[in-house]
Each structure stands twice: as structure tokens, then as C-alpha cells.
Amino acid sequence: MNISIYCTNTDVYKTYPLGITLEEIAEDQNIKIESDLLGAMVNNRCKSLDYTVVKPKTITFFGYDHPEGRRMYAKSLSFMLWVASLRCFPDHTLSIRNSVSGGYYCKLDNIDTLPINYHEILKGEMERLVLEAIPFHRHLYPIEQCSKILSKEKLYAKKRLFEEYGNLYAPLNEFNGHHNFFYNHLVPNSSHLKSFDIELYSDGFILRLPTKNNHGELEPIKNQQKLFQTIRYHKNWANNLNARNLSQLNDCKYRNWDRDLIKIAEAFHEKEIARIADKIVQSRDSIKMVLIAGPSSSGKTTFSKRLGIQLSVLGCTPKQISLDDFFVNRVETPLDEKGEYDFEAFEAIDKAFLNHQLDTLFSGEEITKHRFDFTLGERVKTLEKMKLEAHDILIIEGIHALNPQLVSDIEQKHIFKIFISALTPISLDEHNYIPSTDNRLIRRIVRDSKFRNYNASETIKRWPSVRNGEEKHIFPYQEEADIMFNSALIYELSVLKPYLVYRLQSVKEREPEYAEAKRLLNFISYFRSYNASEIPPTSILREFLGGSSFEY
Known part of the structure; x- marks a missing residue:
């Protein structure tokens, strides 16, 4: 019996005997990959070269240059x-x-x-x-x-x-x-x-x-010593809770300890945020503003609001600004190498207007706040005014907040810098850690579907561009932070699982994003689901799940 194979590398349809391997097909079609032939996508699913083909397939061979x-x-x-x-x-x-x-x-x-x-x-x-x-x-x-x-x-x-x-x-x-x-x-x-x-x-x-x-x-x-020490600190904490790997995390569910674990993780976050607020207030005489940066889906907005509450406890009045409201108008947005709008680029921020507003604030004058209307693609005035008083502290959050060019005219001694990311504290097992990029992508898929009307395919499709922007514009400055905050919650992937699965299952096999959807489905299948009912309304995870008591 023979089967029909279409190879996209050669644009050739060819009949092969049932049970042929991918390696044999690659050899027959003389597939040459500059970066070394390693595997193939078979109907948009990743397979090793010893995979045996028993049905008609569309095959794309790839090398190291493929994710x-x-x-x-x-x-x-x-x-x-x-x-x-x-x-x-x-x-x-x-x-x-x-x-x-x-x-x-x-x-x-x-x-x-x-x-x-x-x-x-x-x-x-x-x-x-x-x-x-x-x-x-x-x-x-x-x-x-x-x-x-x-x-x-x-x-x-x-x-x-x-x-x-x-x-x-x-x-x-x-x-x-x-x-x-x-x-x-x-x-x-x-x-x-x-x-x-x-x-x-x-x-x-x-x-x-x-x-x-x-x-x-x-x-x-x-040099990533700050990042390394932050990861180590949280992994040691997870180990102390007997939840350092997925088997132990699942065991918490079997022992009906999942609700307690959620409470402990949230209390740990609150304690860490309070500790950061204490550190800021200790230098209150010199610090004029707090800059909060981090990659996509790290929870910057909720963190900045919770930090503001802790600063209020200590007698400061927080005033908050989001860099998302300082985008240049869409027609002025820089383009990437594909000719598409590059919202991750530093040049997508109207630095001149931001610094004009900061100068006005620090001179004791009042500003009118602006909001970027993503539907119109333009910055519009609001009715909200802002003025800095004696006990006020300005909090600015956004992906470019730690870029030294952003507020280059302000002396460093007046700035406190925070880097935030979701650094997953648990591992799958002894030899397989959980990448923070997977944690953040899962958060983003759930949030985009729930609040931004993007399906899983659209979010996955955008993710490489987001990641490239992070590598260029965010991660080079993370070690400049005065402190790092890990926004990952030890229980969160178990809670996100039921919200994620049906969204990933909606990705069609014919879509290029199908391979990534299947990979994430296989990954999340090992988790036992936790119930979200115990998650408080101030949790960072509520930014992605909904039910937050904060306004965004």
C-alpha cells in the first residue's frame, strides 16, 4: 500500500510505501537544511526523523533555525x-x-x-x-x-x-x-x-x-546575578513548601491542600510587595519616582497598583502613570522588518511628551492626563488632572520603564527601579524546568481571549514578535533594577489549565500555530486543575482571569 506525501521544502507531491520514515523521505528528496536537519512538521505537528508515516501527510523539514x-x-x-x-x-x-x-x-x-x-x-x-x-x-x-x-x-x-x-x-x-x-x-x-x-x-x-x-x-x-538570585530564592521557597516539582504540586490537590497553597502564595506576594515598599520609603527623601518594567504578561499593572497600596500604608500617596498612554499616534508608529507596526520598539513611545509632562509635575504644576485610545490609534485628553504634592510618589509602569533613554534628564538617585517577570518557581521534574516564557504565553492567551477579543491562534502568532521585542528592549536592562519581583504564583498553571485548554483546542490543524497549541496542550495536561474561587480579587492572576477589584 502507498501513501501520498506533500513536502513543502521541495513543493513536491510523491507516493511512498506505507511505513516509510521521515528520515528516508528527506534522503529521497535530497533535503538540505543549512542549519542542520533535525526534525519535521507533519500536518503542523513536530516529529522526530524516525517517525513512521502511515497516512497522507504534509511535511516541512526544519533545522536549528526553527523554534x-x-x-x-x-x-x-x-x-x-x-x-x-x-x-x-x-x-x-x-x-x-x-x-x-x-x-x-x-x-x-x-x-x-x-x-x-x-x-x-x-x-x-x-x-x-x-x-x-x-x-x-x-x-x-x-x-x-x-x-x-x-x-x-x-x-x-x-x-x-x-x-x-x-x-x-x-x-x-x-x-x-x-x-x-x-x-x-x-x-x-x-x-x-x-x-x-x-x-x-x-x-x-x-x-x-x-x-x-x-x-x-x-x-x-x-551578567545576570540579580535574576539568578531571584530565581534561586523562589525555588528554595517552593522547596520549603514541598512543592518544588509538578508531582508535589499535584499532590497538594490530592491532599486537599490546594486552597491553603493558594492562600500561602498570595500572602507571600503581599509580603514581598510590602518589603519593596519599605525599601522605597527608607530612601523617600531622595526618590521622586518608581519605574516598573517587565516583559509582556508579567503583571506590571496589578503589581504597580498593589505597590501603591503598600506605599499608602506607609504614608505616601502614589500617583500612577502607564507608558501605554504615551504611545505615538499609530500613523507614527515604527515598522518592523515585515512592514508591520512595531509596538514593542522604544520609538513607539512619545518620549518628548512624557518628559514634558514629568517636567511639569516636578515643577509643582498640574497636568492633564492623556489616554491612548487603541481603537482610534491616537492619544486623547481625559478630564483627569494630576499634581504632585509633598507626600506623593510617582509610579510609572511599562515595558520600556528601565530604558536609560526614557527619563535621561532625571538624576538616578531620584529613581527607584523595579523589574518584574513571571519566574516559575516549580519544575516539571529533575531535568525539566518550566520556562517563564511559557508561563507568560499561557497568561496572555487567557487574557487576550477574555478581554481583547483575540483567539489563541492570534496570540500565538504575535508571540514571536513580542519575544523579539523583549530581547531587544527589555531584558538588556533588567540587571539595572534596584530590585526584582517574581510575579509567578506557585499554583497558577494549575488554575489556568481549564481556562487554557478549550482555547488551545480551538486552534485548527491547518493553522501554522497548531504546533505550538499542541505543545502547550501536552505540557498543561500533566497539571491537576485547581479551583480559582480562593484567589483574592487583588491577585496578580486576576489581571488575566478576571474578577479583579482594580480598574485597568
Whole structure:
């Protein structure tokens, strides 16, 4: 029996025997990918090259320059690192903690008993594995067998998670005789993983990854100590709550402790916001304004309002300004490389008008506030007036708030800078952390659907442009902050799950965004749903779910 295959790379329809693999099709059609052939989209779903085709399909082969290619590379490299650690240091447990400084922060336990050059030993072993060109395989096992395999590999968090999942069969990846699972398809074999490095970092090391645009060039090591310490602080807090991974988070639901966990997480946020307010007031004689910046869906607006309340408790009167109201008129908005409006660009902000209003305020005079009408695409006057009195403090929030060009005429000693992002404190398991970008994208899908009349496909389609803007205009300034605030709530993905699933399920298979929708659906399927009824109306999560007591 034969099946018809359409390959978009060659624009060719061709008949193949039932059961042919993607790798065989790529070889037959002489597919050449400049950045190294790693996988394929099959009917807009990511597949590894050993995938067997049994029905008519539309296939697009990709390499490292594709988002899924980069994800496959990073997950495969993580698997190879784990196997190398088992070879070199079998008595030590590897954990892959989080993304930082152009790579993954990793740690081996009992580091004091390791040789000083342990990172070089690990790197050397990984280089040997690359030369051996060992294949990565994916197998389905009965859940009982899967549990036995994971127990043998001492992957207990993953074992519990798989047992809770409730399926008869579960997938495992196999490499060099060892089994693990990285919630993703992997590259064909280890020879594709030539570009990496290992460098000591804090009390662990960084597994360095290639740059987004060049898989032969590594991301430079960046100074992100403030970010690193913030992530570590919150991961330690989650660990103290016995909720450091998804299995433990799900267990809170089984033990009917989910409501308590929501209350604890919200109290923790309130305490952190109060601590920031205390720090601002300690320097009240010199500070004129607070700048709050962060990437999309980090909860800047709700945070700024809650910070204002805490400042009021301490005797200050907060006056708030959103940079969203200082967009240039739409016809003046800069265009990106695709010729579309680039709302993430710094030039999309009317810096001159903002500074004119600030000069007026700091001179003791009154201003008329403006509001940007997103329907008209223009800035319009409101009836609201603003004037700064003796005990007032100005709070400005927006994605560009930490850009030094924004208020360059104001002395730094008069400014307190806050960076906010959703830095997920839990991990899926020992070797799979949860990217903050996924956390924020999930928030945005729910919010856009509920409040902005965008469906999931539209939000996913815009996300790469949003991410590019963040890389250019937000993250370069995050270490300039006086303090960082983590807006992620330890329970939030469990609460967002039911709001997310049906929105993602509405994405059609024919849409290019289908692959990302399926990936997020697979990811969120491991979470047990929490009820949103315990979430207070002042929670940052209410900015995305609705039911907030704040006006936006």
C-alpha cells in the first residue's frame, strides 16, 4: 500500500510505501537544511526523523533555525548531559534548574566531594558521546514497565508524575542504554550536538547553548546575578513548601491542600510587595519616582497598583502613570522588518511628551492626563488632572520603564527601579524546568481571549514578535533594577489549565500555530486543575482571569 506525501521544502507531491520514515523521505528528496536537519512538521505537528508515516501527510523539514529545532537541540543536549553525569559521577545526582545567562544552570549534589575540574570531565565525556553518534529513540511502554524503568534510573519525581497521568502507556526517550523523558521530540543522534560548553557558575555550572541565529556560535555569558538570585530564592521557597516539582504540586490537590497553597502564595506576594515598599520609603527623601518594567504578561499593572497600596500604608500617596498612554499616534508608529507596526520598539513611545509632562509635575504644576485610545490609534485628553504634592510618589509602569533613554534628564538617585517577570518557581521534574516564557504565553492567551477579543491562534502568532521585542528592549536592562519581583504564583498553571485548554483546542490543524497549541496542550495536561474561587480579587492572576477589584 502507498501513501501520498506533500513536502513543502521541495513543493513536491510523491507516493511512498506505507511505513516509510521521515528520515528516508528527506534522503529521497535530497533535503538540505543549512542549519542542520533535525526534525519535521507533519500536518503542523513536530516529529522526530524516525517517525513512521502511515497516512497522507504534509511535511516541512526544519533545522536549528526553527523554534522547534532549537527546542529539540536543547532537550537532547540536556539528555546527553545527564547520561555523561551518570558515566562520570554515578554517585551524584544532576538537576537542571533554570535558564540563565545564555544557558541552563545545572548542579550536581554534594559538590564538595567532586574534583575541582569536574565540569571539564563532564564536557570531555559529552564530546566523546558526540563523536559516537549515538541515536536517540522514543518508545511507548505500559505504565507499569515505565514505572520500573524510571525507578531503576532513580527518576522518582518523573515516575510519580507518569503514574498520576492515568494513561495505559507512556513515552520514554532512550539514549546510550538509559531512559528519561524530556517532554519533547529529540534530534536523530548525538553527532548533531557539537555546539555547547560547560562553565562553572555560582555553586553549579552553566550548560551553554548556541545562539538563536547561529547554531555554531554559543550564547555569550551574561551578567545576570540579580535574576539568578531571584530565581534561586523562589525555588528554595517552593522547596520549603514541598512543592518544588509538578508531582508535589499535584499532590497538594490530592491532599486537599490546594486552597491553603493558594492562600500561602498570595500572602507571600503581599509580603514581598510590602518589603519593596519599605525599601522605597527608607530612601523617600531622595526618590521622586518608581519605574516598573517587565516583559509582556508579567503583571506590571496589578503589581504597580498593589505597590501603591503598600506605599499608602506607609504614608505616601502614589500617583500612577502607564507608558501605554504615551504611545505615538499609530500613523507614527515604527515598522518592523515585515512592514508591520512595531509596538514593542522604544520609538513607539512619545518620549518628548512624557518628559514634558514629568517636567511639569516636578515643577509643582498640574497636568492633564492623556489616554491612548487603541481603537482610534491616537492619544486623547481625559478630564483627569494630576499634581504632585509633598507626600506623593510617582509610579510609572511599562515595558520600556528601565530604558536609560526614557527619563535621561532625571538624576538616578531620584529613581527607584523595579523589574518584574513571571519566574516559575516549580519544575516539571529533575531535568525539566518550566520556562517563564511559557508561563507568560499561557497568561496572555487567557487574557487576550477574555478581554481583547483575540483567539489563541492570534496570540500565538504575535508571540514571536513580542519575544523579539523583549530581547531587544527589555531584558538588556533588567540587571539595572534596584530590585526584582517574581510575579509567578506557585499554583497558577494549575488554575489556568481549564481556562487554557478549550482555547488551545480551538486552534485548527491547518493553522501554522497548531504546533505550538499542541505543545502547550501536552505540557498543561500533566497539571491537576485547581479551583480559582480562593484567589483574592487583588491577585496578580486576576489581571488575566478576571474578577479583579482594580480598574485597568
